[in-house]
Amino acid sequence: MTSRRRTALSLGALLLATACTSAPDHSTAAPPAPAPAEEPAESPVPPLAVRSLTSAEMQYGWWNWAAGSPADRSPVLDRSGRWCAQRQHENIWYLAGTTGGGAVERTCTVPVGLPVLFPLVTRFGEAPDCETFMDTAEGSATLDGAPLAAETLGATRIKLFGPADNPFGAEPTGENTWSCGLWVRMDPLAPGSHELAIRGEASDPAITVAVDYHLRVAAPAPTGAV
DSSP states (O other): OOHHHHHHHHHHHHHHHHHHHHSOOOSOOOOOOOOOOOOOOOOOOOOHHHHTOOHHHHHHHHHHHHTSSOGGGOTTTOSSSTTTTTTOOSSOEEOOOOSSSSOEEEEEEEETTOOEEEEEEEEEEOHHHHHHHHHHOEEEEEETTEEOOOEEEEEEEEEEOOOTTOTTOOOTTOEEEEEEEEEEEEOOOOSEEEEEEEEEEEETTEEEEEEEEEEEEEOOOOTTOO
16 A cells, blocks of 8 residues: 555544544433442541540549639539539530539530530549449439430549639649549530430439539630620
């Protein structure tokens, strides 16, 4: 085959290909293939701020929050929820039980997106005190009527601080002590209203805890608003 003939054939093939791609297509386009079904979304990983805490971190954090206010602003002695937001941590929202003395009903606004931590019953003292206390400690918690899982945390060494006139006699300079109890950690709650019931008791020393929380989960109010 001559060079001139090969060139002519190549040019003809190129023109044919161009015509096929540029000519309008009047045929009915085939419907696109259906997209594959999406895999079910996995549950979000629980916030590490509460799920990864050790026994010492949980009990140290809560006790120093609970003992960190004087008695007249204590969230533990509070009867209405007025001091619910007192000295809260930026990554975890603590809730208080009571020191006994009958049932309490509190209303509390919890910032959206924060995990929640609280004890059913707890105490601090010497390690043998904790062992005796935990022998009879029991309790339960329900959120919107559904039971919550509680954890048993045995005697754990912590350092406890508190201002003058705190409800527990903690020293401002800190003191080494042991803590124990039954504890509940909750992932961030859905925005809206929730009912939380906390019950706990022990016999050595004798204590009964009964708190009903009316929780409202909402975004924090903006600051500096006119």
